[in-house]
Amino acid sequence: MENSGGIQASLSGRYATALFELARDSKTLATVEASLGTVRDALAESVDFKALTTSPLIARKDAAKSVAAVAKLLELDATTASFLGVLAENRRLAQLPAIIKSFRALAANFRGETSAEVVSAHPLTAAQVTELKQQLRTRIGRDVSVDLAVDPSLLGGLVVKIGSQMIDSSIKTRLNTLAHAMKG
Known part of the structure; x- marks a missing residue:
């Protein structure tokens, strides 16, 4: 698969590519993209959610629990909810806006x-x-x-x-x- 603009070169690009390939292979691309749109909107609207994703003071386990609760509240699909958990465990929630942007570019490219x-x-x-x-x-x-x-x-x-x-x-x-x- 070709990644225009060197998406895979960045950390967020590698995460986006992994999520994209998982969603594409499981034929849930539209569902995951919609869920990521919901997450993007939540980041823009909620100061608390934004703080959760950017604060280095929140422990990994607490961040993972909080993200799981938010995913349930936002009614995200299982793949996206699991992905957010991985980001929390790896302390990469701060990369979420860039990951969403890269994922959307990959999905758009896939659709032509x-x-x-x-x-x-x-x-x-x-x-x-x-x-x-x-x-x-x-x-x-x-x-x-x-x-x-x-x-x-x-x-x-x-x-x-x-x-x-x-x-x-x-x-x-x-x-x-x-x-x-x-x-x-």
Whole structure:
């Protein structure tokens, strides 16, 4: 299997690759990807869960118990719950955001899609996401899976990153460009 961007070169990439291969071989790729999306959302929304994953003060066994409880609460599939336990035992929970990102890239590549990181000033509606995917598909020539994030400091517009290509149509960037041009 080819890993574009050297995903396997990093620690998080090796964990993501192992989880991806396990999910692919057991034909639970969509289920694991959905569970990882739930974990990603929980990390963004819960300060306590984020602290659990990043604190070096929590003992391995306590972290493993806590992660198992969170997995049950979030109704994660067995593979993802077990994987989180392995991360806790190996003190690698802090790598979770990077692992999720790498896993999503591997899954998108497996499906023949290109993955794009999209940052908007406000949450996008389902219709806007569908339209954005269509526009990106037209531009790139492949299906695109999007990883959405919100950054209110953009004021408006979008920042889309596909691989090394970046499309920045944010109002923040336009205002900065205008201010720079006015300075002379």
